[in-house]
Amino acid sequence: MGEIILLRHGETAWSRDGRHTGRTDLPLTDEGRRQAKAAGALLGELPAGTPCWTSPAQRAVETAKLAGLEPDGTDPDLWEWDYGGYEGITSAQIQTQRPGWFLWRDGVVPGGPAGFPGETVEQVGERCDRVIARVLPLAAEGDVVLVAHGHLLRILSARWIEQPPVHGSRLKLDTASVSRLGFEHEIRVITGWNQVG
Template sequence: MGDLLLIRHGETAWTVDRRHTSITDLPLTAHGEQQARQLTAPLQALDVARVLSSPRTRATHTAQLAGLPDPHICDDLREWDYGAYEGLRTADILRRRPEWNLWRDGVPAGTDQPGESPQEVGARADRVLASLRPDLDSAAGIVIVVGHGHFLRALAARRLGLPPAAGSLFRLDTATVSRLGTEHGRPVVAQWNESRDHPARDVRQEADRSVGPKLPGQRKGLHFK
């Protein structure tokens, strides 16, 4: 089975302010562009079978700057629809609803946005995975998906056979690369939330070092220098 690489878009003005951003189509900041360019070197050596991106500018521009110039645009990769909470910080929402939890409660509809529940986001993630299954099953190369924080976390959860709400367990920073591989035919987390600013260990290789030599056919992790 092939690996699935998840890339979150680079920094925007609203990620700096920690505002919920779904349909608002913000550009990358100058730092966000720099973050995206820093992904180029570790991605160059990969045998890539397919690249998909959210339609939002912050995702497609990240892909282009990272050396992935012609991704297939997939509308199901758009960010969680934040409905009435678009543009708000979590702290703002909690002042209104102290017990609110995105991963449990979802968001209510706004004037121009319907909002989404965790189940609806999970259904979108399942559609994406179903469309990628032939590529992932063939092991012809790595499949790369460029998208958004909350949706990619839900996508990872569903790839691992977990409910969408389990995405709450996976922190995902801007312009990071995460890799879902396989072990004994089952999806596993191989690397997570790695970037030049957030170096991370290759989870699978760390485990292998503790039990024996590298397994035949095992892929190396991405490395940021």
Template sequence: MTVYLLRHGATEWSDTGRHTGRTDVPLTGVGEERARQVGGLPKDVPVLCSPRSRAVRTAELAGLTVTEVTEDLAEWDYGDYEGLTTAEIRESVPGWTVWTHPCPNGETAEEVTARARRVLDRVQDAVLVGHGHFSRVLAAVWIGQVAGFGVHFRHDPATVTVLGHERESPQIVRIGVSS
């Protein structure tokens, strides 16, 4: 079983560090160009995609045919912190990170972990097209960790992380590869 995680291309908000969960922000020109350059993805497996246009467009530009659009692959719901940068949030909550602190009126780390488990439990070989924080949670859950462990991974826009196995042990085969 191999799962490919494709993060959407760059948006104005991702370039400026704004937390972008529910807001539907389009790709930038650079985001579109880098999405076109994504390679190494299988064409003969199911492709599940977040419903946000930045993810759907990235899949299209990468030459993928989306077989299912699902809210289960949406980005972490940042609640009241939607559209804010970490620096802005830290003005009122010193030391805040999405990995260690709550998002008022958004998802908890436990809820995001459960959603990631639900996604991974229902796929075999597949491409999952989504978002930065949630893809990092998927990688953490794949190796038996919780959402907060995602802090240890980097997943830039329009890059691929590959989840697989070494014998029976879940393994991160590649992380944040651009082609």
């Protein structure tokens, strides 16, 4: 069995500033491009033709290419959590209106100037389940690489180990980090987490 290798995209201006960045399609910063190149060294020597999919967001596609990957395409299920009316806002700003607010427990509100409908953590978990169902047969043949976003990959990892999506809240994930999901005695496990170059 292979591993599912997860690469979070490099830094953007909003990720640097702690702003919720779901569907807004921002480019990498200069630091994000440096991080993406450094992440390539953490991926090791992947065989030519290793399956790789990215989120449709330019920050994920660019990270993959700078890391030396050759994506097979984009997967809309790898988009980041749709933060609805909290898109582009920091947690501190939200807490001025909703004291004690915590994304993983309290969720998002719909709307905002960009008109994003928003998603629950369970809805993101359903998208992650679809991704896992698609890549699991490929992992039987070798490694698979997914390049996406912080919260999405945390939820996907929780679902990989058959935990509720909200358990992703306990998995910190830095920009341009590499993590690995695999197997031990046919049980799905996390084999490496949050490595940064």
